[in-house]
Amino acid sequence: MGKHVLIVDDDQDVRMFNIEVAKQNGYDPLVAKNGEEGMNIIKETPPDLVILDVLMPKQSGIKMYRELKTDESLKNIPVIILSGIARRTFIRSQEALTEFGDENVPEPDLYLEKPVEASELADSIKKLLG
Amino acid sequence: METKKLLFVTDFEKLWFDALRSLNDLRDAAFGHVVFLNVIERSRVSMYRGAGYKKSEEIRLREMANIRFIEWAEYLFEEGLEVGVYIAVGSLVQQVVSAVEKEGVDLIVMGHFKKNRLEQFYSGSEVTEIIRRTSTPLLVFKYKSEKGETYGKPFKKPLLAIDWELSPLENIADCLMEFKDVIQEINIVHVAKENEIKGDSIGEAQKIRKDFRGKLEGMCDLFEENGIKAIPHLFVGDAMTEIEKAARECRATMIITGSSGKGEWKEKWVGSLSGKLAAESVLPTLIIPA
Numbered sequence: 291m292g293k294h295v296l297i298v299d300d301d302q303d304v305r306m307f308n309i310e311v312a313k314q315n316g317y318d319p320l321v322a323k324n325g326e327e328g329m330n331i332i333k334e335t336p337p338d339l340v341i342l343d344v345l346m347p348k349q350s351g352i353k354m355y356r357e358l359k360t361d362e363s364l365k366n367i368p369v370i371i372l373s374g375i376a377r378r379t380f381i382r383s384q385e386a387l388t389e390f391g392d393e394n395v396p397e398p399d400l401y402l403e404k405p406v407e408a409s410e411l412a413d414s415i416k417k418l419l420g
Numbered sequence: 421m422e423t424k425k426l427l428f429v430t431d432f433e434k435l436w437f438d439a440l441r442s443l444n445d446l447r448d449a450a451f452g453h454v455v456f457l458n459v460i461e462r463s464r465v466s467m468y469r470g471a472g473y474k475k476s477e478e479i480r481l482r483e484m485a486n487i488r489f490i491e492w493a494e495y496l497f498e499e500g501l502e503v504g505v506y507i508a509v510g511s512l513v514q515q516v517v518s519a520v521e522k523e524g525v526d527l528i529v530m531g532h533f534k535k536n537r538l539e540q541f542y543s544g545s546e547v548t549e550i551i552r553r554t555s556t557p558l559l560v561f562k563y564k565s566e567k568g569e570t571y572g573k574p575f576k577k578p579l580l581a582i583d584w585e586l587s588p589l590e591n592i593a594d595c596l597m598e599f600k601d602v603i604q605e606i607n608i609v610h611v612a613k614e615n616e617i618k619g620d621s622i623g624e625a626q627k628i629r630k631d632f633r634g635k636l637e638g639m640c641d642l643f644e645e646n647g648i649k650a651i652p653h654l655f656v657g658d659a660m661t662e663i664e665k666a667a668r669e670c671r672a673t674m675i676i677t678g679s680s681g682k683g684e685w686k687e688k689w690v691g692s693l694s695g696k697l698a699a700e701s702v703l704p705t706l707i708i709p710a
Contacts, residue, residue, distance in 0.1 A: 345493050345503065347523065348504060348522070350497075350502055350503055352497055352502070353502055375490060376494060379494040379497055386497075387500050
């Protein structure tokens with residue numbers, strides 16, 4: 291069985307694309323439509339990598355990332371952010387939450403701007419999972 | 421304090437990002453999560469003679485909305501707010517109700533989509549339809565008047581129009597307490613009907629006034645116990661006209677009213693005060709469901 295890659299995105303086309311890339315490169319995809327669903331899956335089946343969108347209903351990638359990175363048992367799971375939201379905004383928003391008293395969180399392992407080529411996504415996954 | 425959610429419904433014409441920014445003070449009432457909703461009317465992308473479903477038009481409209489929402493979301497994220505987005509094709513009412521149910525929204529904010537009487541009769545008013553189908557307060561936000569004036573911070577000094585026969589006052593009071601950190605002063609008005617002021621003597625007629633005033637005072641006490649300055653007003657005449665007058669006299673920033681809870685068909689024939697205020701008042705109107 292391949293390593294588990296959790297794909298969290300509210301856009302069905304993007305989910306399908308990411309699933310295909312993961313499968314073609316020998317990984318087992320897990321899928322969630324928003325941050326809330328994503329965290330539920332992670333708690334049941336901790337994946338080896340998360341590919342995370344930012345702007346989603348119910349719970350954004352910003353909040354889910356923070357939840358993941360502040361959980362002692364889950365914080366070492368690598369994360370690729372794949373989003374239309376700028377990397378700068380992601381970093382600043384995490385800083386803003388820290389200023390409001392939340393814990394400091396590290397920057398994501400990789401940040402990709404949508405849309406991505408299949409090869410770029412595959413290379414990014416391999417870089418983090420081998 | 422639990423973070424509250426605000427659903428901001430926009431067609432990018434009536435309400436723009438500056439309208440949302442003018443509601444910034446709602447953060448003091450724990451509104452820390454904004455959910456954007458743009459509904460693409462089916463008629464803009466659906467079949468018409470010889471053309472079929474316009475998939476490319478749907479993609480174009482979705483991406484246009486997405487670009488705008490990303491821009492807005494980036495501002496809000498950087499301020500530490502939580503943001504979510506829905507872009508959907510379909511009926512406005514259905515999509516609003518669906519987003520309210522999925523997200524557990526605490527306040528809906530939308531512009532008003534004016535319809536003529538015939539359109540209103542056949543398809544109903546979106547505002548009254550949404551109020552009938554959800555239990556969430558709805559702010560019909562007329563951010564810019566036709567003269568170009570803007571109405572920011574609507575919760576600062578609202579006018580609460582009450583009719584104790586129609587509106588459940590406890591619901592209204594409970595709902596408004598959620599906003600107590602942003603309401604500086606509330607004016608409470610009841611408009612008595614002309615035929616209610618009756619009696620065989622001046623004393624009898626005055627008793628009716630006293631009774632109305634007493635009820636208004638009781639309502640004011642509820643707010644003052646919670647730290648909100650409240651001022652009672654009794655007007656007499658046509659409800660719509662007098663509420664508008666009262667709002668002007670009090671320099672109100674918004675009108676608040678309860679929904680009538682009338683049935684769909686009765687609503688269509690006789691209309692409702694909340695629906696009329698939402699449609700015709702120049703001020704933002706907050707409707708609290710029965």
